[in-house]
Amino acid sequence: MAKGNPIEEQNTLMANGSKTDEVEQPQGFKKFLYNKEAGTVLGRTAKSWMQITVFYIIFYTLLAAFWVGCLAIFLNTLDPKVPRFYGKGTIIGVNPGxxxxxxxxxxxxxxxxxxxxxxxxxxxxxxxxxxxxxxxxxxxxxxxxxxxxxxxxxxxxxxxxxxxxxxxxxxxxxxxxxxxxxxxxxxxxxxxxxxxxxxxxxxxxxxxxxxxxxxxxxxxxxxxxxxxxxxxxxxxxxxxxxxxxxxxxxxxxxxxxxxxxxxxxxxxxxxxxxxxxxxxxxxxxxxxxxxxxxxxxxxxxxxxxxxxxxxxxxxxxxxx
Missing domain, CATH: 2.60.40.1660 (Na, k-atpase alpha subunit.)
Structure with missing residues (x-):
């Protein structure tokens, strides 16, 4: 390759880049799954995984407690013996079939x-x-x-x-x-x-x-x-x-x-x-x-x- 020829240099760089991607892409994904040097799994360390797990446990526990509380308040307003809506103006009506x-x-x-x-x-x-x-x-x-x-x-x-x-x-x-x-x-x-x-x-x-x-x-x-x-x-x-x-x-x-x-x-x-x-x-x-x-x-x-x-x-x- 003639040195100083910009077209040939660009073609060489593009070819080299393609070869490098083909070789390093699988290796990069493997490192994402488990990186021995950094000690990470899926990009997170053991400490990071523990923190995010504790966060979501607390988050969904509070969310479930909020939902149960709202349901309890709603059920407390209902009478098990009488419908909430009945009589004139409701789907039940006042005229028997x-x-x-x-x-x-x-x-x-x-x-x-x-x-x-x-x-x-x-x-x-x-x-x-x-x-x-x-x-x-x-x-x-x-x-x-x-x-x-x-x-x-x-x-x-x-x-x-x-x-x-x-x-x-x-x-x-x-x-x-x-x-x-x-x-x-x-x-x-x-x-x-x-x-x-x-x-x-x-x-x-x-x-x-x-x-x-x-x-x-x-x-x-x-x-x-x-x-x-x-x-x-x-x-x-x-x-x-x-x-x-x-x-x-x-x-x-x-x-x-x-x-x-x-x-x-x-x-x-x-x-x-x-x-x-x-x-x-x-x-x-x-x-x-x-x-x-x-x-x-x-x-x-x-x-x-x-x-x-x-x-x-x-x-x-x-x-x-």
Whole structure:
């Protein structure tokens, strides 16, 4: 190489630099992992690693303590027996909805009660669901028999801590119990109706002159009357005789609802005595009290389901 030639000198330096990088790069990374001369691991000495470890232990301990403290303060503001927000203006609202049983959890999207009167296996799931739902009423510990003016309002006012006992005797007398398969085997199925639990809600009575026509002959002040009918005109024609148990509906002495041990939610039953064979009937049931509004869109104060009573050979029932 001619000395003094800047182009050749630059090329030589660039070539030498490339060779040097190729040789020293792996060696530099190894020294970063462990440098014997400096006594470092990953660029830190043992003392440095100890200091940073102690720092993060203290930091995250204080952070966790701060989080636990905030959580404890928040939980201390909650009442385990009452939701923080309920009543008017909240998602819970003040208007109860109406629910029904039997509703099979195995088929949650279906509202059809379909069974074959000749095939016990077809209505066995509904009977089991009714048994399961009513099982809690067998436990009467911590409850009291409410007679006369006694009601759950006594518990709400702090006079007692025991809820009113809800008896199933009326349903047994009306042949709506486990003993007779809740009427399914006779083609007269019984359906449970109940209101959603709303803290502090109790029914408001209709004035005598404004009781709805559908329940006028069965209405009892202080209770929630129920009425079931066909959803459409053809269904109204075919739904047949309907029996309400009890006649006056859900007794108001079981309100207002509040958190109590072994609280028995009040229910009523509707017995369909003369359903048509092999025909689907769309049913709409409504609850009546002055402070219950009916809204089809949001299903407030009412519920829809379908009844389908089959009467055919079990071998052919699966095809319908």
């Amino acid at each position: 109406l629910g029904y049983q039997p509703w099979l959890k195995e088929n949650p999207d279906s509202t059809m009660i379909k069974f074959n009167i000749r095939d016990p296996a077809s209505y066995e799931p509904f009977v089991k669901q009714m048994d399961s739902y009513l099982e809690k009423y067998q436990n009467t510990n911590g409850t009291r028999t409410c007679t006369g003016t006694m009601s759950n309002a006594d518990a709400a006012e702090g006079k007692t801590e025991e809820p009113c006992l809800f008896s199933l005797s009326d349903f047994e007398k009306a042949q709506c119990s486990s003993k007779n398969g809740y009427g399914f085997k006779d083609g007269k199925p019984c359906v449970i109706l109940s209101l959603n639990r709303l803290i502090g809600w109790r029914p408001t009575d209709f004035p005598k002159e404004s009781v709805p026509e559908q329940v006028k002959d069965r209405y009892k002040p202080g209770s929630i009357a129920l009425h079931c009918d066909g959803t459409n005109n053809p269904d109204k024609e075919h739904i047949g005789k309907v029996t309400y148990i009890p006649q006056s509906g859900i007794d108001g002495k079981y309100y207002p609802y509040q958190f109590m041990d072994n609280y028995h939610q009040p229910i009523a039953m509707v017995k369909f005595d003369s359903l048509p064979r092999n025909q689907v009937v769309l049913v709409e049931c409504r609850a009546f009290a002055l402070n219950i509004e009916h809204d089809i869109t949001s299903r407030l104060g009412l519920v829809h389901f379908e009844m389908y009573l089959q009467d055919k050979d079990p071998k052919d029932s699966t095809t319908a």
